Amino acid sequence: MSELHALIGMLPFEWAQLEFMQYALLAIILVAPLFTMLGTLVVNNRMAFFSDTLGHSALTGIALGVLLGISDPLWAMLVFAMIVALSINYIKNRTGVSTDTAIGVLSATAVALGIAILSRGGGFARYSRYLIGDLLSITPQDIIGLALVLFMVFLIMLGASNQLLLVSINSSLARSRGVHVGLVELLFTLSLAVVVTISLQWIGILIINSLLILPAAAARNWCRDMKSYHLITFIIILLCGVAGLIVSFYWNMATGATIVLLIAVVYVISLVFHRS
Amino acid sequence: MLQAFDHHPHDQSAARGSSCGLCCTTVDDLSVFRGGKPIVEKVNLHIHCGEITALVGPNGAGKTTLLKAILGELPHSGSLNYLDAAGERSGKPRIGYVPQRLDFDLNSPVSVMDLFQASKGWRPTWLFPSRRLRGPARDILARVQADHLLDRRLGALSGGELQRVLLALALNPIPDLLLLDEPISGVDYKGMQLFYTIVGELKKEYDLSIILVSHDLPALIKLADRVVFLNRTVQSSGSPAEVLNHPDFLQAFGLDSHSLELLGALKLPREACP
Numbered sequence: 001m002s003e004l005h006a007l008i009g010m011l012p013f014e015w016a017q018l019e020f021m022q023y024a025l026l027a028i029i030l031v032a033p034l035f036t037m038l039g040t041l042v043v044n045n046r047m048a049f050f051s052d053t054l055g056h057s058a059l060t061g062i063a064l065g066v067l068l069g070i071s072d073p074l075w076a077m078l079v080f081a082m083i084v085a086l087s088i089n090y091i092k093n094r095t096g097v098s099t100d101t102a103i104g105v106l107s108a109t110a111v112a113l114g115i116a117i118l119s120r121g122g123g124f125a126r127y128s129r130y131l132i133g134d135l136l137s138i139t140p141q142d143i144i145g146l147a148l149v150l151f152m153v154f155l156i157m158l159g160a161s162n163q164l165l166l167v168s169i170n171s172s173l174a175r176s177r178g179v180h181v182g183l184v185e186l187l188f189t190l191s192l193a194v195v196v197t198i199s200l201q202w203i204g205i206l207i208i209n210s211l212l213i214l215p216a217a218a219a220r221n222w223c224r225d226m227k228s229y230h231l232i233t234f235i236i237i238l239l240c241g242v243a244g245l246i247v248s249f250y251w252n253m254a255t256g257a258t259i260v261l262l263i264a265v266v267y268v269i270s271l272v273f274h275r276s
Numbered sequence: 277m278l279q280a281f282d283h284h285p286h287d288q289s290a291a292r293g294s295s296c297g298l299c300c301t302t303v304d305d306l307s308v309f310r311g312g313k314p315i316v317e318k319v320n321l322h323i324h325c326g327e328i329t330a331l332v333g334p335n336g337a338g339k340t341t342l343l344k345a346i347l348g349e350l351p352h353s354g355s356l357n358y359l360d361a362a363g364e365r366s367g368k369p370r371i372g373y374v375p376q377r378l379d380f381d382l383n384s385p386v387s388v389m390d391l392f393q394a395s396k397g398w399r400p401t402w403l404f405p406s407r408r409l410r411g412p413a414r415d416i417l418a419r420v421q422a423d424h425l426l427d428r429r430l431g432a433l434s435g436g437e438l439q440r441v442l443l444a445l446a447l448n449p450i451p452d453l454l455l456l457d458e459p460i461s462g463v464d465y466k467g468m469q470l471f472y473t474i475v476g477e478l479k480k481e482y483d484l485s486i487i488l489v490s491h492d493l494p495a496l497i498k499l500a501d502r503v504v505f506l507n508r509t510v511q512s513s514g515s516p517a518e519v520l521n522h523p524d525f526l527q528a529f530g531l532d533s534h535s536l537e538l539l540g541a542l543k544l545p546r547e548a549c550p
Contacts, residue, residue, distance in 0.1 A: 040402075044381070044384055044386070158398065158400060161400040161401070161402070162393070162395075162397070162399070162400055163394075165386065165390065165391075165401060166394055168380065168381075169380050169386070169391065170375045170378050170380065172344065172349060172375055173373055173442070173445075175347060175349050176347055176372065176373035176446075220383055220385050221383075223385040224385060224387055224428075224429045225385060225386070225389065225390050225401075226385065226386060226387070226390045226401040226402045227401065227402055229402070230402035231402075
């Protein structure tokens with residue numbers, strides 16, 4: 001940790017001497033593989049709306065944390081996001097309700113409930129940092145936590161990503177090849193819930209889903225197979241992440257939004273110059 | 277990769293205690309209920325090796341439900357049993373499944389090779405090299421005249437090419453029972469001809485038991501060894517001529533035997549009608 005820290009400090013740039021910039025850079029290096037693994041799957045398995053709802057439901061998670069009197073609402077957010085993930089899974093598999101409609105209703109309810117509770121007494125401004133996120137506030141403890149989550153998700157994806165690929169083609173086909181569709185989808189949605197929830201304090205509720213989806217969506221316009229798809233997605237997040245961090249530092253803008261904006265530019269380029 | 281095949285249908289002496297003599301898969305008393313109502317009720321089938329059993333029936337007859345029950349995707353009563361000719365191996369059949377026309381995202385960056393690598397163990401396609409799997413995958417694809425498609429994107433394949441790739445996947449490993457669920461819907465005429473020719477050849481070569489669901493009656497008549505007319509339960513079964521000329525069948529499809537002749541390829545002995 002301190003070695004990495006010192007290494008970044010040796011970079012011959014003004015911004016690289018500042019401690020909060022060093023931590024932010026480390027965070028981006030950890031977030032890039034994490035969001036590559038999950039974002040590529042979210043896009044391939046058509047779950048963009050689902051991950052969006054996970055982000056929005058965090059508002060209710062924060063509100064529950066406040067009601068329960070927990071100073072750091074992260075745990076309340078995590079538990080609530082997992083409940084949301086399980087509910088959507090259940091709705092998708094067990095009932096005849098259209099998934100889009102069900103997720104839409106859940107998403108709107110979670111946002112409304114969160115805002116209603118948090119705005120009681122006119123104090124919503126205190127929580128606006130969750131909407132926008134602050135990457136520069138990241139602490140060494142956060143980075144260790146992020147590294148642990150990366151490791152866990154990597155292990156889960158080692159076992160589940162091939163199975164999820166088959167599910168994305170056709171779930172009956174996957175089942176005929178021995179895939180436990182329900183189990184791998186559950187593992188995936190729970191991983192997604194955890195990653196979205198812990199990242200949104202740095203990225204922001206409003207744009208976390210864009211950071212998840214846009215890089216993979218751009219890479220899809222260029223790639224013909226899974227290896228290049230993952231590699232290009234990773235490169236987009238890493239380059240736009242570092243560039244966004246530096247640009248936001250010199251222009252004094254929110255880091256998360258700047259990164260997403262750069263990725264959006266890459267996406268537009270990928271739309272114009274896509275593979276034949 | 278190509279597993280030694282363990283069916284010996286011509287070794288009649290070895291068949292003992294089996295209800296169907298040769299190697300076969302039996303569906304016994306299978307019912308599927310949804311909300312307390314039977315979707316498929318008391319279905320009994322004998323699917324023989326080296327034969328294509330066509331499953332026909334009007335929309336809503338429960339064909340897809342029956343396939344999903346056989347796949348183990350829907351809870352059901354009754355049982356599914358496989359018995360090889362020697363009577364040595366029995367139990368649940370190994371099933372190969374070719375789905376209906378897929379509705380996956382055509383922009384998906386998944387190549388044919390990715391599909392084979394993903395179905396060949398846990399090593400993620402994005403992390404591990406596929407070099408050692410390429411040769412075997414190409415051999416399997418060659419069985420369905422699709423070895424040139426190895427590096428193409430799934431979304432860039434024509435309907436016929438995609439169905440052949442999925443057929444190759446279903447044949448690896450060689451299944452005891454191959455389910456083809458309307459495999460050629462949305463495939464052009466040439467692609468359809470090629471698909472059926474290949475299925476016919478594979479049937480002989482690997483002594484496969486095949487269940488084919490299709491609305492394409494002319495093709496069924498040419499291809500199927502046996503036809504099962506399903507409408508919630510098995511209404512009739514037998515040779516194509518017997519089933520397709522059955523009054524119940526003709527009524528369910530709004531046909532008469534004259535219109536079947538117009539569909540072509542049907543040279544039925546009239547005396548086959550009950």
